[in-house]
Amino acid sequence: MWIGWLVIMEEFDLQSLLSSNEKLLIYLLQSYAETNDIAIFILGNEDHLRTGIFGDLSAKDELLKIDKTADLSKLSVNKFKYDLEYSDAPLKVTLLSQRVGKVCVAKDVDSKPGPKNLLIMQMLQKQVVYLRHAIESISKLIIENRGLDDFIIKYPAANDETIDDLSENEGKALQKIKTMSTSNSSIISAIEYIDDNLDKRLTLDKVSSKVYLSDYYFSKLFKRETGLSFSVYLNARKIQKAMILLKETEKNVNEISDLLGFTRLSYFSQTFKKYTGYAPTKYRTEDGN
CATH class of the missing domain: 3.30.450 (Beta-Lactamase)
Known part of the structure; x- marks a missing residue:
């Protein structure tokens, strides 16, 4: 609100x-x-x-x-x-x-x-x-x-909570998700739902509702359990999937962007470069992994 x-x-x-x-x-x-x-x-x-x-x-x-x-x-x-x-x-x-x-x-x-x-x-x-x-x-x-x-407590969010996503280092996210672990059942369910729906345009409120948590609490819990904000994790998993598709299929960049639920090709390319250091076409031709 x-x-x-x-x-x-x-x-x-x-x-x-x-x-x-x-x-x-x-x-x-x-x-x-x-x-x-x-x-x-x-x-x-x-x-x-x-x-x-x-x-x-x-x-x-x-x-x-x-x-x-x-x-x-x-x-x-x-x-x-x-x-x-x-x-x-x-x-x-x-x-x-x-x-x-x-x-x-x-x-x-x-x-x-x-x-x-x-x-x-x-x-x-x-x-x-x-x-x-x-x-x-x-x-x-x-x-x-x-x-x-x-039974509802209302309070203002701290400034640093509202800009969490801006301070994330996307370049390290791909490495982090390889070793990430959690025993929290709600976060495990959320991660499974995200991974099964990478082709969808997922939002924080949609995923949090799947595990019956409020947006605010889910956001804090996800960051605490994974070390990554929801948005950074979601993009990291999409880019991880894109890397596989670029290397192992003949699909063009536009098709991959659509398959992973990105609204614009330019945004997909920008995000891909943030996380990998490569443009998608460059990654396909280079030994980018």
Whole structure:
């Protein structure tokens, strides 16, 4: 949203939702954890705790300490490091069609994986699906009753955030994407969608909606996880594909530009040179890789 020259960003306030209606959702989580002998907690989109850890869990203190210095995004990979079995599910706000965080369930297990752990994992997977539906259903009623605006935080974007793309070094992007890695499920899904649709004219809002995140949060998360802004990554992948087409097919430059969703041949040529140092026709005839 623009007000004059000022960019106003909006973000859903998950903390406020969890605390609303006399902490109805919090009491639901507490009760379910105690009744089912599991631990339950909520993470925001940035993979930090938005609740306490309800229920008994030996690693509770350790996870709380980690959360203060780093995020818990790798918990599904490192679960046996903390002697626990774990499952999670994304939480979405129906009225926004956006992901706002995830509900997580965990249970103490033996340090060595075995058949018993598999049964526990399957149980947790069923429980987390139930909790996701319960939380989303109750959240919908709360939001409809109070109004969506009660849960939206609005604030001006910092100047450096609005010009992130201008400071990127496109020349290094092609090298960076070769070694890039992330364990964030939303970014993995976004990257897969981008890579499957390089022929389309993709936009930030279109891709962010595919992973149920707000434009603003998706942009920040993408940069944090990949080291590249969305636009630089998208162009780098298109140019990477163009390089293959130039070397391995007989398609002319105009055809390749169209195949990769560029609106103008001149813009494709300009972008190609920014990322590779070569004009497309020059790259085809030179040993440009």
